[in-house]
Amino acid sequence: MKTITFGQTGVDVSAICLGTMEFGTAISKDKSYEVLDMYFENGGRFLDTANIYAHWLEGGKGGDSEAFIGQWMRDRGNRGEMFIATKLGFDMPGETGTLRPDAIKSECESSLQRMGIDTIDLYYAHRDDQETPLEESLKAFDELVAGGKVRFLGASNFMAWRLERARDLSRANGWAEYCCLQQRHSYLRLQAGTTFTPQLTINEDLMAYSRAEGFPMLAYTPLLGGCYVREDRQLPAQYLGVDSDNRIQAARKLGGLLGATPNQIVLAWMMQSDPPIIPIIATGNPEHLRENLAVENLQLTAEQLAELDAAGICGERNMVLIS
Numbered sequence: 001m002k003t004i005t006f007g008q009t010g011v012d013v014s015a016i017c018l019g020t021m022e023f024g025t026a027i028s029k030d031k032s033y034e035v036l037d038m039y040f041e042n043g044g045r046f047l048d049t050a051n052i053y054a055h056w057l058e059g060g061k062g063g064d065s066e067a068f069i070g071q072w073m074r075d076r077g078n079r080g081e082m083f084i085a086t087k088l089g090f091d092m093p094g095e096t097g098t099l100r101p102d103a104i105k106s107e108c109e110s111s112l113q114r115m116g117i118d119t120i121d122l123y124y125a126h127r128d129d130q131e132t133p134l135e136e137s138l139k140a141f142d143e144l145v146a147g148g149k150v151r152f153l154g155a156s157n158f159m160a161w162r163l164e165r166a167r168d169l170s171r172a173n174g175w176a177e178y179c180c181l182q183q184r185h186s187y188l189r190l191q192a193g194t195t196f197t198p199q200l201t202i203n204e205d206l207m208a209y210s211r212a213e214g215f216p217m218l219a220y221t222p223l224l225g226g227c228y229v230r231e232d233r234q235l236p237a238q239y240l241g242v243d244s245d246n247r248i249q250a251a252r253k254l255g256g257l258l259g260a261t262p263n264q265i266v267l268a269w270m271m272q273s274d275p276p277i278i279p280i281i282a283t284g285n286p287e288h289l290r291e292n293l294a295v296e297n298l299q300l301t302a303e304q305l306a307e308l309d310a311a312g313i314c315g316e317r318n319m320v321l322i323s
C-alpha cells in the first residue's frame with residue numbers, strides 16, 4: 001500500500017486507513033481477524049478506533065474495539081509496525097463526553113490499558129467541546145504528548161475557525177498542536193439546509209484550509225454504508241435529492257468505462273483530490289476489503305476528476321445565477 005507523509009508530523013502513514021468501529025461487537029472475531037490480516041498483508045498499517053466504539057451496538061459497552069485490536073496486535077506481534085489512532089469526547093457509559101483535562105487524562109489511560117499499549121500514535125478530540133476553555137483542553141493534550149502517552153494529536157468534527165483557533169493557541173504556548181482533521185466525507189454531498197450534527201463534513205472552506213496549510217484530512221463514512229451499490233442500504237435523508245442522483249450516475253458511468261466499481265471511483269476521487277484525503281474504510285467482508293484496496297490501481301485523469309467534481313446540480317445553478 002502507498003504511504004503518504006502525514007503533514008507536519010513528517011511520519012509516513014498508509015494512504016488508506018482501516019476503521020475498526022464494529023470489531024469486538026457487530027462483526028465476528030473470525031471475520032474481523034480476516035479483514036485485519038488482509039489489510040496488514042496488503043501493507044496497511046493505520047487503524048482508527050475510539051473509546052466509545054461501539055457501546056450502542058448489541059453487546060457493546062464502549063472500548064470493545066480498542067480491546068479487540070489490542071488483542072489482534074498481541075496475537076500478531078505487530079504493535080511496533082502499526083499506527084494506532086483513537087479518540088475521546090463523546091458520551092459513553094460511565095463517561096460524560098467532554099474535553100476537560102481530567103477526562104483527557106483518564107480516558108487516555110483507559111484507552112492505553114484496553115489496547116495494552118504504552119503510546120497512542122494519534123489521539124483525537126472526537127468532537128469540539130465549546131464548554132471547556134480551549135486552553136485547558138489543549139494544555140492537557142500537550143501533557144500527554146510530553147509524557148510520552150501520545151505521539152500526535154488530531155481533531156474530529158471541528159469547524160475550520162475553531163480548529164485554527166486551537167492550533168494558534170497551541171503554537172502560541174509552545175504546545176503540541178492538532179496535526180490532522182477527521183470529518184464525515186463522501187462523494188455525495190449533504191443537501192442544502194441539512195446537517196448531520198454532531199458529525200461535521202469536509203467542505204470547501206476546509207479543503208482550502210488543508211491545501212494552504214498542508215494539513216492532512218481524513219474521511220469517515222466514505223462509502224455511506226455501501227449505498228453507492230447496495231439495494232439493502234438506504235441513503236440517509238440528508239443526501240436524498242437530484243444532486244445525489246446525478247452524482248451516483250456519474251460514479252457508475254465512469255466506473256463502467258474504466259471497469260471499476262462505483263465504490264472504487266468514490267475512493268479514488270477523494271484520494272486523488274487536491275488536497276488528497278485519506279479514506280477510513282470499514283467492512284466485515286474480506287471481499288469488500290479487497291475491492292476497496294484495489295483502488296490503489298485506479299488512476300483518474302484530471303478530466304475525469306473534473307467531471308466527477310462537476311456532476312450534480314450546484315454547478316448548473318451557479319452558472320444560471322452568474323450568466
Ligand SMILES: NC(=O)c1ccc[n+]([C@@H]2O[C@H](COP(=O)([O-])OP(=O)(O)OC[C@H]3O[C@@H](n4cnc5c(N)ncnc54)[C@H](OP(=O)(O)O)[C@@H]3O)[C@@H](O)[C@H]2O)c1
Nearest residue numbers: 019020021048220221222223224225226282283284285288
Ligand atoms: N470521527 C467520527 O466521528 C467517526 C464517525 C463514524 C465513523 N468513524 C470511523 O470511520 C470508520 C468508517 O466509518 P463507516 O463505517 O461509517 O464507513 P462506511 O463508508 O459507511 O463503510 C462501512 C459500511 O460500508 C459497507 N461497505 C464497505 N465496503 C463496501 C463495498 N465494497 N461494497 C459494499 N458495501 C461496502 C460495509 O458493509 P460490509 O461490512 O457488509 O462490507 C459497512 O456497512 C469507522 O470504522 C470509524 O473508525 C469516525
